[in-house]
Amino acid sequence: MELKLEAVTVEFHRGERQRHQALKEVTFSLQAGEAVALLGPTGAGKSTLLRVRAGLVKPTAGRGSGRQDGAVALAIQEPDRGFFAATVREEVQFGPDNLGLSNKESAARVDWALQLVRLPVAKWEVSPFQLSGGEQRRVALASVLAMRPRILLLDEPTIGLDRAGKEALIFILQRLIKEEGIGVLIASHDPDFLYAVTRRVLLLEQGVLRADGPWGRLGEDLASFAALGLKLPLLLAVLRELKAAGAPVNPEQDSAAEAKEELRKLLRHQREGVVYN
Numbered sequence: 139m140e141l142k143l144e145a146v147t148v149e150f151h152r153g154e155r156q157r158h159q160a161l162k163e164v165t166f167s168l169q170a171g172e173a174v175a176l177l178g179p180t181g182a183g184k185s186t187l188l189r190v191r192a193g194l195v196k197p198t199a200g201r202g203s204g205r206q207d208g209a210v211a212l213a214i215q216e217p218d219r220g221f222f223a224a225t226v227r228e229e230v231q232f233g234p235d236n237l238g239l240s241n242k243e244s245a246a247r248v249d250w251a252l253q254l255v256r257l258p259v260a261k262w263e264v265s266p267f268q269l270s271g272g273e274q275r276r277v278a279l280a281s282v283l284a285m286r287p288r289i290l291l292l293d294e295p296t297i298g299l300d301r302a303g304k305e306a307l308i309f310i311l312q313r314l315i316k317e318e319g320i321g322v323l324i325a326s327h328d329p330d331f332l333y334a335v336t337r338r339v340l341l342l343e344q345g346v347l348r349a350d351g352p353w354g355r356l357g358e359d360l361a362s363f364a365a366l367g368l369k370l371p372l373l374l375a376v377l378r379e380l381k382a383a384g385a386p387v388n389p390e391q392d393s394a395a396e397a398k399e400e401l402r403k404l405l406r407h408q409r410e411g412v413v414y415n
């Protein structure tokens with residue numbers, strides 16, 4: 139399955155006469171199983187782009203919306219606003235039930251999803267409102283995972299997560315991408331998290347798609363990054379600095395795993411006494 143946006147423009151009304159273009163002719167596509175990061179300063183249009191794709195916002199012009207039988211699911215920025223069921227279990231089961239699955243199968247999906255996000259079993263039968271912010275985010279994520287979408291849209295999924303929660307989320311997403319072949323599009327202000335999970339990055343600035351490519355080949359777009367006050371993932375920045383200092387490293391690494399391997403290679407070289415200047 140492929141996700142496509144073609145020249146999508148979204149215009150919001152601000153009062154009687156004022157209009158604001160949150161997205162301006164944005165075009166991109168995401169292949170099945172691809173993991174893509176959505177970066178940009180606050181107000182750039184990231185959430186709007188995800189909402190268009192999830193069918194929650196209608197584009198003013200262009201094409202690219204429509205929810206197809208749970209094929210695309212969105213976890214929103216503030217999950218607590220959306221809870222409605224009496225217990226966590228019922229909350230997560232709502233989606234699968236709506237897909238017309240048997241009760242047994244939806245219950246199995248709930249178990250699978252809640253285990254995947256590592257919510258302690260003791261919390262499965264309480265009200266979602268009795269959970270902490272980080273736990274609520276896990277429930278919101280479990281709710282979309284239980285739909286088993288082919289494409290997962292995540293809006294700021296690391297907000298409210300502690301370090302362990304973030305690492306667990308990275309692990310979950312890596313597994314889903316690798317083992318289940320699902321595609322993900324993630325909006326976040328956390329470059330290190332995004333680099334750990336995705337291989338390609340979209341850069342939005344005031345509704346305009348400024349860059350689209352693999353992490354390792356940001357090249358000229360690095361200037362846009364800096365101008366927007368955005369930070370590169372730490373691993374990428376370190377590789378670039380080492381290269382600038384004359385170290386024999388290739389900073390064009392598309393994922394955190396590959397960047398780490400490049401650093402290990404450098405360490406091995408050093409131990410073997412390779413001299414560089």
Ligand SMILES: Nc1ncnc2c1ncn2[C@@H]1O[C@H](COP(=O)(O)OP(=O)(O)OP(=O)(O)O)[C@@H](O)[C@H]1O
Pocket residue numbers: 150151152158159160178179180181182183184185186187
């Ligand atoms: N429902 C709406 N009505 C009017 N304007 C809106 C609406 N939703 C978003 N906007 C405007 O569209 C622009 C983009 O908003 P959006 O939420 O997509 O930004 P974002 O990149 O997700 O920002 P953040 O990083 O803060 O989450 C903002 O200027 C915002 O004020």
Ligand SMILES: [Mg+2]
Pocket residue numbers: 184185186215293325
């Ligand atoms: Mg947002």
